[in-house]
Amino acid sequence: MTPTADIIRGVCEGSIRAIARALSLVENGSPDSADILDKLFSRQQGFTLGITGPPGAGKSTLVSRMITRYRSADNSVGVIAVDPSSPFTGGALLGDRIRMQSHATDSRVFIRSMGSRGHLGGLSGATRDASCVLSAAGYSPVLIETVGVGQAEVEVADLADITLLVLVPGLGDDVQSMKAGIMEIGDIIVLNKADRNGIDQLESYVKASLEFMPPGLKKPEVVRISAVTGEGLEDLWNAINRLVAAQSGIDRRSRSAVKTLNDILQENGLIFSEKLLELEYNGREAAEELILAGQLSPYAIGKKLLERAERMFEHNGSK
DSSP: OOHHHHHHHHHHTTOHHHHHHHHHHHHTTOTTHHHHHHHHGGGOOSOEEEEEOSTTSOHHHHHHHHHHHHHHTTOOEEEEEEEOBOTTTOOBOOHHHHHTGGGTTOTTEEEEEEEOTTOTTSSOTTHHHHHHHHHHTTOSSEEEEOOOOGGGTTHHHHHOSEEEEEEOTTOTHHHHTOOHHHHTTOSEEEEOOTTSTTHHHHHHHHHHHHTTSOTTSOOOEEEEOOTTTOTTHHHHHHHHHHHHHHSOHHHHHHHHHHHHHHHHHHHTTOTTHHHHHHHHHSSHHHHHHHHHTTSOOHHHHHHHHHHHHHHHHHHHHTO
């Protein structure tokens, strides 16, 4: 058995060592990572929760509370915490490791810090792939906490099945400058630190902003909590449960398949992707059906299209 096959088997069996190795490979863009992700894609289960918001909103405290909640229901929980990267070393600050220390000894909680490495949108470029690995390993939910960088934090809404936008009183211009479009990334808007002065004004401002959402879009639920005291957390859990119940596993897989395929094509610079999909798979819709049927993964399709594009360029260059 090849080293790659050993890693894939280990991930599916829940081996911490294999999971850590797979995450390192995908984060570093190893050539072996495509094969690993190809095999793991169809084994994903459960759902992903994105937690985003401005710096100081209490996201990590909330994530710690969520870990406790899901572990009490006997779930294995994966956490991907995307930290700001040093512009000099590329290393992450690893602040989440300190904040979530109480869960460090739990064998069914896997916390991975990832540096954003200058990637706009608050997410590391490998976050999607890391989420695939943890989901295939049986972690559900996978919690994705993004670095607080304001309006650029919109990618998490595409990546996660459910997104929480966390806001707190006292942010002043940070909140006032938010446009309604940023509010729309949250499936649930969480007003944290509800015991602070200004929570009523914040709630009024958020609800007023949501009135400017385009017609036809579902307005996110607004929930007050205090991640420190526990106030309102039961309301938040219920709101999350309602959204999870409203999403079927098929809907989640379909959405994930389409988004992953689009990302892979873009990342590989396949600007003629629609033409290539037509030549290789009779079009995008047919390719997506193959993914949903479990016959191919987006990673396998991306690899095949890239190979075909390279052959086309070589052929044209030889003329």
